[in-house]
Amino acid sequence: MDSLWYHFIDTCVIHVGDNMTTIFKGYLLIIGLVSMGLGLGCMFMPDFSWYPAFEDIKRESAVASFVRTMSGVFVASGYVLIRFIFSSSKVQLGTVLIYLCSFMLLGKFCGLYYEGPEFHDFVTTSLGILTLIGLIVIHKHRKNLLNYDL
Numbered sequence: 239m240d241s242l243w244y245h246f247i248d249t250c251v252i253h254v255g256d257n258m259t260t261i262f263k264g265y266l267l268i269i270g271l272v273s274m275g276l277g278l279g280c281m282f283m284p285d286f287s288w289y290p291a292f293e294d295i296k297r298e299s300a301v302a303s304f305v306r307t308m309s310g311v312f313v314a315s316g317y318v319l320i321r322f323i324f325s326s327s328k329v330q331l332g333t334v335l336i337y338l339c340s341f342m343l344l345g346k347f348c349g350l351y352y353e354g355p356e357f358h359d360f361v362t363t364s365l366g367i368l369t370l371i372g373l374i375v376i377h378k379h380r381k382n383l384l385n386y387d388l
Contacts, residue, residue, distance in 0.1 A: 306345045
């Protein structure tokens with residue numbers, strides 16, 4: 239059975255040829271755009287009734303605030319995915335972490351706006367801002383340590 243599978247994959251790659259990377263890039267672009275769209279929709283729309291999985295979530299609840307915060311991860315992941323497709327340079331891990339943390343904080347601020355502030359929201363927002371500042375400082379410090387005289 240394994241030998242048949244090998245021939246099937248080999249035939250498919252030969253048949254599709256160089257268009258395989260274009261097909262994968264198109265697929266990844268669609269996934270990135272959908273992730274960004276769903277994430278932005280969850281962050282900025284006042285209620286979740288437009289998305290069937292979240293229609294039972296009530297505003298001004300801890301779950302609603304959590305969903306808005308995690309939707310920032312979807313926006314950041316979609317953005318990094320699209321940037322990866324169209325960029326010829328490598329995206330550094332520090333930059334990805336900064337994007338993730340920034341969009342999570344944006345989602346957190348949307349949660350504070352729509353759901354209202356709670357004590358744990360202030361704690362997590364403060365920790366998120368401190369984490370973002372730490373990531374930016376360490377990322378700039380590491381960029382300054384790179385030797386370009388190779």
